[in-house]
Amino acid sequence: MPDVTIVVATRDRAAELRRSLARHTAPVIVVDNASEDDTAEVAEEAGARLVRLPRNHGAAARNVGVRMATTRYVAFADDDSWWAPGALERAVAVMDAHPRTALVAARVLVGERQRLEPVSELMARSPLGRPDDLPGRAILGFLACSALVRRDAFLAAGGFSETLHFAGEEELLALDLAAAGWGLAYLPELVVHHHPSPHRPDSRLRRRREARNRLLTAWLRRPLPVFVRAALTSLASRDGRGGLADAARAWPQVADARRPVPPEVERARAGLDAY
Incomplete structure (x- = not known):
């Protein structure tokens, strides 16, 4: 086995978890976000290490799994995704050879037809180039x-x-890693399969949550004019206005946590806005 642990955060999707756990090729830690179905039984039957949280921590549940892992590297998977055979071994070898790299992102193929995930297509065309000390x-x-x-x-x-x-x-997280001097790279030769669960949040609710989180991230790490522009842009759509209202409700949690990234990181991030 490569020096890697797979961390899966899940909630109430036992059927999807059963399918994906059977395909993993490295030790797995399942972090259960207070599921009410038989998620725990599925994880234990598959031989995964299980952590049951008393409430839904969302994406931050992954942090629990990372802290429990004892390997140098951690790969994330959703309950409806898995890494292709050989991908983790290749990823570990690449990371070993590029010590400034904190994160590598794989190419995501969606569903039985293996459609290229649009985010993967965007990363493949990243205008940030390929620094000599990064693998992609x-x-x-x-x-x-x-x-x-x-x-x-x-x-x-x-x-x-x-x-x-x-x-x-x-x-x-990407901005925080870059601010600390780490590099992040896209490696299309690594493949992840994603078979989206039919039990997904309403698309409008997700768009509203994405709008909220874009605003909060802009406040936390980017220059004030960027945040103001993002807030004004949000007013143009119903989902954006909802996200703005949700961000305002979260304000007490982030008001004093603002820590703009260094100028070189902001220049790179602004370049993505202009691309």
């Missing part, structure tokens, strides 16, 4: 289900935000 194109965002991280770097950066909870939670 530099990125400042990723899909959590396709990421392998250097455990120590992830923990030092604080992991996923409890406040953001879920939907678009990856950008804040």
Whole structure:
């Protein structure tokens, strides 16, 4: 086995979890976000290490799994995704050869037809180039289900935000890793399969949550004019206005946590806005 642990955060999707656990090729830690179905039984039957949380922590549940892992690297998977055979071994070898890299993102193929995930297509065209000390194109965002991280770097950066909870939670972590001097890279030769669960949140609710988290991330890490523009842009759509209202309700949790990224990281992030 490669020096990697797979961490899966899940909630009330036992059927999907049963299917995906059978396909993993490395030790798995399942972090259960207070499920009310038979998730725990499914995880235990598959031989995964199980952590049952008393409430739903959203994406931050992954942090619990990372802290429990004892391997140098941690790969994330959703309850409806899995890494292709050989991908983790290749990812570990790449990370070993590139010590400044904190995270590599794989190419995501969706469903039985293996359609390329649009976010993977965007990462493949990242305008940030390919620095000599990174194994692929530099990125400042990723899909959590396709990421392998250097455990120590992830923990030092604080992991996923409890406040953001879920939907678009990856950008804040990407910015924090980059601010700490780490590199993030997209490697299309690594493959993750994603078979989206039919039991997914309403798309409008997700768009509203994504709008909320974009605003909170902009406040936490980006210059004030960027935050103001994001807030004004939110007024143009119903989902954006809902996200703005939700961000205002979360304000007490983030008001004093603002820590803008260094200028070089902001320049790179602004370049993505202009792309």
